[in-house]
Amino acid sequence: MNAADVRTPTVGTVAEVSRPRLLSLWETSPGLKGFFSTVDHKQIGIRYIVTAFVFLILGGIEALVMRLQLIGPDRTLLTPDQYDQLFSTHGMTMIFLYASPILSGFSNYLWPLLLGSRDMAFPRLNALSYWIYLAAGIFLYVGFLTGNGPNDGWFNYVPYASRDYNPGLNEDFYSLGMVFLGLSVTVGAANFIVTALRTRAPGMSINRMPILVWGTLTASAANLLVVPAVSLAFFLLWMDRQFGTHFFDASNGGQPLLWQHLFWIFGHPWVYAIVLPAMGMASDALPVFCRRPLVGYSLVALSTVATMILGFGVWVHHMFATGLPSLGLSFFSGASIAITVPSAVAVFAWLATLRLGRPVITTAFLFFASMIVLFVIGGVSGFMTASVPVDWQLTDTYFVVAHLHYVLIGINVFPVVGAVYFWFPKMTGRLMDERLGRWNFWTMFIGFNLAFLPMHLTGLLGMPRRVYTYADGMGWDTLNLITSIGSFVLAIGVLLLIINVLRSLKRGAVAGDNPWDAPTLEWSVSSPPPPYNFAVIPTIASRHPLWEDRLQESEARSSLNCGLQLQTAKETIGTTALDAVPDMILEMPEDSFAPLCVAIGLSVTFAGLLLKGWSAVWIGALIVALSILSWLWPRRQLREREPAPASESAHG
Amino acid sequence: MVESAIATPRDLPVGPTGRKGLGSWGVATLIASEAALFSYLLFSYYYDGVVTPRGWLLEPSPSLKLALPNTILLLLSSAVAWWGERGILTRRRNQALWGFGIAFLMGALFALVQWFEWHAKPYHFGASNYASLYFITTGFHMAHVLVGLLVLAALFLWTVLDYFSPRRRLTVTAGVFYWHFVDVVWLFVFTTYYITPYLGFGR
Amino acid sequence: MSATPLAYLSSAGTRADITLPLTWLTLIISIIVCLVVAWVLWQAMRRASARGGAQATRSIPVERGSNGVRWIRIGLWLSAAPLLLTLVWTMVALAKVAAPFARPALTLDVTGHQWWWEAVYHGDGPSQTFHTANEIHIPVGVPVQVRLHGADVIHSFWVPKLSGKTDTIPGQTNISWLEARLPGRYQGQCTEYCGLQHARMAFEVVAQSADDFERWRQHQLEPAPAPSSAEQQRGMDLVVYRCGLCHSVRGTPAGALYAPDLTHLMSRRLIAAGVLVNNPGNLSGWIEHPQGIKPGSLMPDQFLSGPQLSDVRAYLETLQ
Ligand code: HEA
Ligand code: HEA
Ligand code: CUA
Ligand SMILES: [Cu+2]
Numbered sequence A: 001m002n003a004a005d006v007r008t009p010t011v012g013t014v015a016e017v018s019r020p021r022l023l024s025l026w027e028t029s030p031g032l033k034g035f036f037s038t039v040d041h042k043q044i045g046i047r048y049i050v051t052a053f054v055f056l057i058l059g060g061i062e063a064l065v066m067r068l069q070l071i072g073p074d075r076t077l078l079t080p081d082q083y084d085q086l087f088s089t090h091g092m093t094m095i096f097l098y099a100s101p102i103l104s105g106f107s108n109y110l111w112p113l114l115l116g117s118r119d120m121a122f123p124r125l126n127a128l129s130y131w132i133y134l135a136a137g138i139f140l141y142v143g144f145l146t147g148n149g150p151n152d153g154w155f156n157y158v159p160y161a162s163r164d165y166n167p168g169l170n171e172d173f174y175s176l177g178m179v180f181l182g183l184s185v186t187v188g189a190a191n192f193i194v195t196a197l198r199t200r201a202p203g204m205s206i207n208r209m210p211i212l213v214w215g216t217l218t219a220s221a222a223n224l225l226v227v228p229a230v231s232l233a234f235f236l237l238w239m240d241r242q243f244g245t246h247f248f249d250a251s252n253g254g255q256p257l258l259w260q261h262l263f264w265i266f267g268h269p270w271v272y273a274i275v276l277p278a279m280g281m282a283s284d285a286l287p288v289f290c291r292r293p294l295v296g297y298s299l300v301a302l303s304t305v306a307t308m309i310l311g312f313g314v315w316v317h318h319m320f321a322t323g324l325p326s327l328g329l330s331f332f333s334g335a336s337i338a339i340t341v342p343s344a345v346a347v348f349a350w351l352a353t354l355r356l357g358r359p360v361i362t363t364a365f366l367f368f369a370s371m372i373v374l375f376v377i378g379g380v381s382g383f384m385t386a387s388v389p390v391d392w393q394l395t396d397t398y399f400v401v402a403h404l405h406y407v408l409i410g411i412n413v414f415p416v417v418g419a420v421y422f423w424f425p426k427m428t429g430r431l432m433d434e435r436l437g438r439w440n441f442w443t444m445f446i447g448f449n450l451a452f453l454p455m456h457l458t459g460l461l462g463m464p465r466r467v468y469t470y471a472d473g474m475g476w477d478t479l480n481l482i483t484s485i486g487s488f489v490l491a492i493g494v495l496l497l498i499i500n501v502l503r504s505l506k507r508g509a510v511a512g513d514n515p516w517d518a519p520t521l522e523w524s525v526s527s528p529p530p531p532y533n534f535a536v537i538p539t540i541a542s543r544h545p546l547w548e549d550r551l552q553e554s555e556a557r558s559s560l561n562c563g564l565q566l567q568t569a570k571e572t573i574g575t576t577a578l579d580a581v582p583d584m585i586l587e588m589p590e591d592s593f594a595p596l597c598v599a600i601g602l603s604v605t606f607a608g609l610l611l612k613g614w615s616a617v618w619i620g621a622l623i624v625a626l627s628i629l630s631w632l633w634p635r636r637q638l639r640e641r642e643p644a645p646a647s648e649s650a651h652g
Numbered sequence B: 001m002v003e004s005a006i007a008t009p010r011d012l013p014v015g016p017t018g019r020k021g022l023g024s025w026g027v028a029t030l031i032a033s034e035a036a037l038f039s040y041l042l043f044s045y046y047y048d049g050v051v052t053p054r055g056w057l058l059e060p061s062p063s064l065k066l067a068l069p070n071t072i073l074l075l076l077s078s079a080v081a082w083w084g085e086r087g088i089l090t091r092r093r094n095q096a097l098w099g100f101g102i103a104f105l106m107g108a109l110f111a112l113v114q115w116f117e118w119h120a121k122p123y124h125f126g127a128s129n130y131a132s133l134y135f136i137t138t139g140f141h142m143a144h145v146l147v148g149l150l151v152l153a154a155l156f157l158w159t160v161l162d163y164f165s166p167r168r169r170l171t172v173t174a175g176v177f178y179w180h181f182v183d184v185v186w187l188f189v190f191t192t193y194y195i196t197p198y199l200g201f202g203r
Numbered sequence C: 001m002s003a004t005p006l007a008y009l010s011s012a013g014t015r016a017d018i019t020l021p022l023t024w025l026t027l028i029i030s031i032i033v034c035l036v037v038a039w040v041l042w043q044a045m046r047r048a049s050a051r052g053g054a055q056a057t058r059s060i061p062v063e064r065g066s067n068g069v070r071w072i073r074i075g076l077w078l079s080a081a082p083l084l085l086t087l088v089w090t091m092v093a094l095a096k097v098a099a100p101f102a103r104p105a106l107t108l109d110v111t112g113h114q115w116w117w118e119a120v121y122h123g124d125g126p127s128q129t130f131h132t133a134n135e136i137h138i139p140v141g142v143p144v145q146v147r148l149h150g151a152d153v154i155h156s157f158w159v160p161k162l163s164g165k166t167d168t169i170p171g172q173t174n175i176s177w178l179e180a181r182l183p184g185r186y187q188g189q190c191t192e193y194c195g196l197q198h199a200r201m202a203f204e205v206v207a208q209s210a211d212d213f214e215r216w217r218q219h220q221l222e223p224a225p226a227p228s229s230a231e232q233q234r235g236m237d238l239v240v241y242r243c244g245l246c247h248s249v250r251g252t253p254a255g256a257l258y259a260p261d262l263t264h265l266m267s268r269r270l271i272a273a274g275v276l277v278n279n280p281g282n283l284s285g286w287i288e289h290p291q292g293i294k295p296g297s298l299m300p301d302q303f304l305s306g307p308q309l310s311d312v313r314a315y316l317e318t319l320q
Helices: A020-026 A029-039 A041-069 A079-117 A123-146 A170-198 A211-243 A256-273 A276-290 A297-311 A324-336 A340-356 A361-384 A387-393 A398-428 A435-459 A479-507 A595-611 A616-634 B022-051 B067-089 B093-122 B129-160 B168-200 C014-046 C056-057 C069-098 C208-223 C230-241 C280-288 C306-316
Strands: A012-013 A537-540 A557-564 A571-575 A582-589 C104-114 C116-121 C130-133 C135-139 C144-150 C155-159 C163-170 C174-178 C182-192 C202-208
Touching: A029 C182, A029 C230, A041 A079, A041 A123, A041 A398, A041 A479, A079 A123, A079 A170, A079 A211, A079 A256, A123 A170, A123 A479, A170 A211, A170 A595, A170 B022, A211 A256, A211 A276, A211 B022, A211 B129, A256 A276, A256 A297, A256 B022, A276 A297, A276 A340, A276 A361, A276 A398, A324 A340, A324 A361, A324 A387, A324 C069, A340 A361, A340 C014, A340 C069, A361 A387, A361 A398, A361 A435, A361 C014, A387 C014, A387 C069, A387 C163, A398 A435, A398 A479, A435 A479, A435 B022, A571 C130, A571 C208, A595 A616, A616 B129, B022 B129, B022 B168, B067 B093, B067 B129, B067 B168, B093 B129, B093 B168, B129 B168, C014 C069, C014 C163, C104 C155, C104 C163, C116 C135, C130 C135, C130 C208, C135 C208, C144 C155, C144 C163, C163 C174, C202 C208, C230 C306, C280 C306
Parallel strands: C104 C144, C135 C202
Antiparallel strands: A012 A557, A537 A557, A571 A582, C104 C116, C116 C130, C144 C174, C155 C163, C155 C182, C182 C202
């Protein structure tokens, strides 16, 4: 056997002399070349975060314009068509281009650091999922900016989305854009799953993973299985619109409800997928500020998974009013009531952590802690709609709009902002301003509740959702005015966040490696971390490697300064799925243009499909095929082929 | 004094060896997702079949004349691809080349026959929701066959270039696994569209 | 009419009556849960050991603390009772609202169109059947079955004071039922997004005594009266020739069913699917320029000259 096939990795301490060597192996080359070819998870993570924030602002501005239209009865700022495109684009942007990618961004950035690894399992796939996300986002927004934005709400019911009732390009942009975006989510999910299961540091058995990892892992497993449903639905819709198939139109035997089933089989697991990682971030960060471990780690991890498993079986609660038989409805109603239980576990675990810990009130803490109550408000309104007869009254009113904003803003936006405050020092080396942070928090908190708490009442007073205007004399005027004012206060809060980020980038206090004295691995490396993350691969002996001396949880201690060196090539360690026993040395790929080329090829293809330029479709497909071929071409450096040349086996 | 736990693994394989390696995990996730895609297609079929009144099937007794032999052909091609993979494992390069080459040809023949099968159908895809589903499902499968053919062609090429050995062959295993998947999926599609009508579904 | 015509925290019909207590139950449970959680959170924050930023955080030592899983258990036990109660109550209420106790006294067909409602009342034989639009009359105190159809896209039929929502879906017939406890006018609204004028797709349900209802029915069965002046005659010609492409007026050649039946237009309180009060000014305004009132409406602007408009109006006003 060749010496390059099997090796005993050297074990040693972190040596300053080895850093330049690691740097030369892992650093992205400067300039545009590096920019377009990097596979560094940290850079990709930050790109995800920044891009998603841009979409949050775009979606937020759309919302603000809507709120101006709804500020009083019978306003004519917007035409019905403009309003319809705005609310649909707002929903699409927030759900697909902000809420999910922002969490992918944090997970991308943090995972290898949390797991004690040097990169994601498939770094090039990681780059690909970002480029596709960007391209699909641009694709969808080209539609919106040319007046062809989606105009049938984010869940896009047929037959209104079919060509008979919706002849423009709007729905073609949306359908194709969603199929396009689905590719990004799918490859991203695959990457997260393999990363979590195969690249954890030695000793980080599955019951020592941070909850964020559980959250994103669960979300990714779900995405892998449900995204095809929505991609398929949108593809079939596009076929119906452009090629005269009859999947959905009733006049030829098509089933409008088939759309709803396919959409919500995807949709409900998806709404959990866009909060579980955020709940995970809270579960990891709250204990830091409570100065104690999370209460009920195993229960919280279990409840994360349980939420998702139950989450596969509740989709019909979005279809209670479609005339399905009562027996079926009662099953889904029961399941939707039952699904509160795992959420309750997480809520009580957080409360107990706060109660039994010694809370330190910082801005990040405020965002995470307020999330608890916002989640409960959003959760109980979901509990109300879970009861079928009640939902027959509540559905499609502003009550549901209030529900979805409490859950989405409450357990996505708030923890995400908390995460910005919490991990900003790690990402940039500087702390964010706490004083401005307090202003930031209180404006967002007050603005949000001002806008959306009264909205429950608007719903109970019967205001239907998705109306471009309303008559006066319905009892909704004052409430809508308050909501509009609250929205602007909330927007100012977001603005303060942006200001704080920009200011702190330059002027923030220097953070040091572990400003919060937090327990997990990312805080054991410098801020910002070096391109290779860990100079030696640590060995983990507990859930809180940096708190071990104080918690005295385990006999053994994690070893952070002494470990596997792996400095002769771009390498990291592969470990077994459950116990994280090292079982192979992973050769990591160099930077590559292939992901970008695939994304460009796909963009050409999708643009061709949209405009029916078949030559463009084929050219794009060819670019994609060739890029993938070159990508997968077995490489010596990655040990994908024989024979390994003698020179490589020399060191090691 | 507490001791610190340092992992000191010995003799670790470097890079993918045999069928161990991240690549097989990656392909497994890809296949899970693809399997989900097909299950939604089949779900659509059964859903429509259940909620639509009688007379939904445009061909209450689908002709098996082409479909059945073609199914057998595809399954055999899977076996041949497996035999080709054995060739890599046993360092018999010619066996591998024959295996991948013949599997490729059989797959291509399957595609060709399927093409005729489509033309032999008495309806076209715009005839009804049944027709649309039939063509989209078999069409999706065909797309996967085409990708599979590309994969087999690449494996053939790489074997010609003598890239693989029993140790360094994850690409082969993953590619052949994909081909098995394409064939297994066809079994489900075939059963759904050609067999269940005889069992009474949707008649 | 109350100031909040679509609010469902008050009810006037059997199905809404059954649902309302359950709504209150879940609402009160929800409020209590929120208050308890907020209180616990508040207590924990009040005991905060430090405030500030990173430095303050570091200043508090880390401790293992007590295990605390007990609190999760307690919380779950406390939640179990309201959850179970809600579950059981939901099933009972669902069974009750799903179908009426008595045989429906009347069955009518309601179809959702972009952006108006068609109602068909059946009698014995075609001569006893008539179409009307946007104003649904029912006898009070008895269950009325409503068969719901979708003409184009999905709409949803909702009369909050009487009953929850049921969608109208093309290609399928959904069954709903109404039973008004008190006579009165109840506002209804389309609540499934259906395009540009989804916002203005309202209707009214008029619950009246059996006698009044029967009188109304008999009246609706009558065809339109013949014009009795030259002006009305000219108006009728215009209505037949132009409006008749989409509307019908029984007793005249205008017989299209794409748009609301106008035979007894003037008997309805509102026009344009609940948007305007039916008075001469609004009526002319609507006929002239529906696109100004409901942009995107399928009724095109009519571009009638002044005299033509007054002829048309004169004729329409005879359609009592
Ligand atoms: C962001 C994620 C998210 C989350 C986490 C949830 C959580 C829940 N949702 Fe929500 N939901 C959405 C996003 C989300 N939802 C969106 C986006 C829509 C609208 C889509 C659209 O139409 O546009 C929607 C719509 C929606 C509907 C359809 C309404 C309608 O259209 O008519 C229903 C119906 O059952 C529902 C139910 C629930 C339930 C039961 C939960 C539960 O998981 C909540 C559980 C949590 C708690 C209950 C709080 C904690 C528990 C305790 C403290 C214990 C004590 C509690 C009790 C005793 C009650 N949701
Ligand atoms: C994560 C998801 C998310 C988020 C964050 C939001 C945020 C907001 N949403 Fe939205 N919303 C949805 C998801 C979300 N929404 C969904 C899924 C729907 C359903 C769509 C459908 O029916 O199909 C919906 C629908 C919806 C409606 C109902 C429309 C209708 O039915 O007719 C309304 C109405 O008020 C609304 C309002 C708002 C407001 C005021 C905000 C505010 O939070 C916005 C706050 C503002 C900002 C975040 C912008 C800040 C900008 C600046 C500070 C400017 C800075 C400028 C520069 C730097 C240049 N949303
Ligand atoms: Cu009809 Cu909304
Ligand atoms: Cu849901």
